[in-house]
Amino acid sequence: MLTLFAGVLYLPSAAATDAIVKHRATLRKDPSTHHAPILTLTPPEDVELVEPAQTAGYYHVRSSEGDEGWVRARSLEIVPAQSGSTVPPSHPGSGGQPASPPAATTGMASSISPSWDKPDPNQTTFHGPDGDCAPTGDGGDTFTNARKNRTDEPAQYHDVTWKAVQGLAYPVAGRSLANWTAQQLAEIQPYEGVAVSVVGYLAAIKVEAGGSGESTNCHFSNAVEVDWHMPLVEHSGDPEATAIVVETTPRVRQMHTKWTPGALAPWVNSADPVRISGWTLLDPEHRAHLGKYRSTLWEIHPIVKIEVFHDGQWVNADDLP
Known part of the structure; x- marks a missing residue:
């Protein structure tokens, strides 16, 4: 670990x-x-x-x-402030269903095992239009940034249900892991950095360009140098407040040139699902978004593989037109 x-x-x-x-x-x-x-x-x-x-x-x-x-x-x-530990609430679906449901839970794990492999993230320097960005960005929560900026791909993913990620508990603590107690860190360490695949439905694609930027990306704000925040809901039509946030990063997208908001647009607010594969991560910065833009601080971040359900089969996003 x-x-x-x-x-x-x-x-x-x-x-x-x-x-x-x-x-x-x-x-x-x-x-x-x-x-x-x-x-x-x-x-x-x-x-x-x-x-x-x-x-x-x-x-x-x-x-x-x-x-x-x-x-x-x-x-x-x-x-309002919270205290203690949090287990995200479950939300009933809105009833939207794909024409040919591929999201059967047969063969999917309903929980994430603490014993699953959690390899150390690799370290890379990002070379973008606005300059170079180190493996931990330019400050902020360097522990979390190191995980966000990994680009390694696992040999295999654990297929888990959407609820397996959404239902993970976490403590109500500071906005940087550097300020967490050893007990608080021990709550998330068994589940952070696991390679998983999750099926869900995209509610939006938010390219975090403009503004002041994020420390993980050295406060760059060019569209090709920022993360995409993508709320992934359990059922087609579920509100964004119930979502897990999954994120692509500029470091990974450099290896996947077909990943564009335009190419993925047909699967936003669609009855057809997507399959997101990547690394589990607890992002402590966004407590204020709970219940409005997300239902948990657990994310899949970074995403390293995107598949979309098209014409009755899964298609790798790298193979989209």
Whole structure:
């Protein structure tokens, strides 16, 4: 198992209050417009409240990348704090079904075994239009970034049900694994970094271009240098709030030039499913998105293989026109 956490001082993290950016907003040095903005925040980025009360119509916040400053209160939607551990709720399907259901659970594992292999992620430097990006990005949660930026493909995947990923538990803890306690880390370590294949339905493809970027991608914001956030729901027509988020990364997409939003568009909000294969990962940054854009902090990230159901059979996305 990857020993990323050795030698790090873990500090307990009390349940914090989060907020979602509702409108394009600026992060400022103080609660005023007297100084130039630090950076721009775009919906639906999430932030953590440093102080629960407003000052002069601003909230004191910390971004998911660790930048601290002030944002106008009217630009934020406050999300109540949680505590303890979380098991995501199950959601009934909306009844949408593919014409020829390929998603039978026969032969699929209904849970992820702690004994399954979890190989160390490889390390690569990304070479993009805006420069080079190291294996852990340019800061932030370097432990999680190292896993997000892997490009290795497993010899085989474990076929698991959608609920096997969605139902994994996790602690309510800080937005960076560097601030988690040893006990909190022990909750996710048996299940993180497992190679799985999951069948579901795409609710959207969100190319995270523009804005201030993410530390995992060195804050690059060019469309070919960012992750795609793709909500994967259990049944066709299920709301995005019930989704597992699965993500492609620029490092992996360099090896899959047929992966484009246009090529995959016919399978977004479609009765035909997709099969997503990649590595399990717990992303602690997006607590504020729970119940709105996702149902769990567990993801498949990065995706290393995409298959789509077309004309009664599975087709590798690399073979699409």
